[in-house]
């Protein structure tokens with residue numbers, strides 16, 4: 001193993017591995033992954049060279065939105081195990097040098113949370129003000145479809161929900177709620193948790209005067225803060241969001257070396273918006289989760305554009321990069337949309353080289369290290385995602401990127417002895433972790449080599465970045481630290497390219513050719 005330098009900051013210089021626990025490894029045979037499954041796979045995870053694991057929510061929940069509807073913040077849902085399993089997971093992860101990041105859903109709870117069942121029971125219940133109530137709805141639309149207001153049968157008032165009606169928004173203006181959140185944070189940090197991924201940060205607060213959102217004018221930018229034909233001027237990116245994050249920063253800082261990472265969304269985001277969430281010199285969020293490359297087809301030009309935008313942030317706002325997540329189509333299936341399986345040629349590896357050599361924290365979504373593709377063509381009966389179901393399947397399902405991890409070529413790809421909650425991708429016979437561990441040319445072994453190179457090379461994990469060429473289909477940048485300079489060349493085109501510089505090739509898609517082949521890449525250490 002390489003030696004990490006003293007100033008190697010885990011959340012900044014290391015790589016984060018995202019696990020959707022439902023789909024990672026099932027040890028009970030109920031078809032759903034669990035915490036014991038993650039524990040079982042810790043050696044595998046450590047072998048990737050990553051520094052931390054971000055786990056999607058596993059707290060007690062009716063699972064209407066698969067854990068993003070929490071009914072008890074202090075309990076592991078029995079589907080995933082129990083609190084002892086969580087403690088063991090933290091201990092075992094730490095033994096292997098892995099940090100643990102929990103997913104904290106603070107914008108809303110489940111409608112089954114006792115706070116809400118109390119709150120809705122009467123207008124004078126002490127918990128009433130823990131949620132957002134109004135006697136009549138305004139025009140705000142829910143992100144998951146339909147009005148964002150639901151009439152409460154007990155009191156006749158309406159409660160606000162940015163997402164599903166089963167996910168009522170907490171009233172974060174209420175100091176008691178904020179105190180409770182701090183308590184939850186302290187509880188998990190005491191337990192040894194190393195950081196939090198904050199869900200849906202943009203939607204924390206709403207306009208106090210309940211003004212209607214304006215309609216989206218024809219021809220205006222659809223992606224800009226919009227939902228169902230309206231611009232979310234009054235219930236998105238509210239200025240109080242920043243002050244709650246400042247409070248969370250303060251509580252997080254009570255414990256050393258902890259991370260807060262915010263899901264800040266993509267709509268209408270630019271450098272100015274990100275900066276506000278970072279605060280001055282990362283004093284608010286440590287990391288803003290980068291959505292730029294999570295959507296749409298991944299042609300060459302997008303990488304350079306994203307890189308320039310994030311490099312234009314001041315140097316003290318440390319960027320993050322992700323290509324896939326539990327909400328989007330897997331990157332490998334967007335870069336090669338017409339191809340569903342092996343071989344990927346270089347293109348999957350090209351993505352990985354970008355991710356691991358830019359200035360910022362890379363996030364790897366489970367299975368990405370294997371080139372696991374999106375599951376396409378799930379039938380209506382197979383689809384589980386409430387966002388899609390509630391919209392009569394007109395919204396594409398998020399299930400295609402949430403299918404079970406492909407461990408080996410046994411039944412259900414070694415994920416479960418029972419019947420998996422989502423089907424296993426049919427390519428698992430060829431693409432699986434066990435087979436790739438045996439194959440030096442595999443995506444998995446490539447990921448390991450790349451992460452090892454990154455971890456062991458200060459220029460790559462902490463160095464400055466200088467863009468040299470950005471031609472859309474050809475991207476070249478230098479990384480510089482401690483007197484060392486590395487040159488990264490990424491060829492997103494189908495034509496060969498040459499590199500003009502002198503130095504030593506440290507990684508290359510094909511060392512036998514003179515230039516850089518189609519969809520090829522090279523990393524050089526310059527003289």
Ligand code: BGC
Nearest residue numbers: 065068105163199200263327
């Ligand atoms: C999560 C989604 C979830 C939503 C509501 C997000 O942005 O990533 O998976 O459905 O928040 O909690």
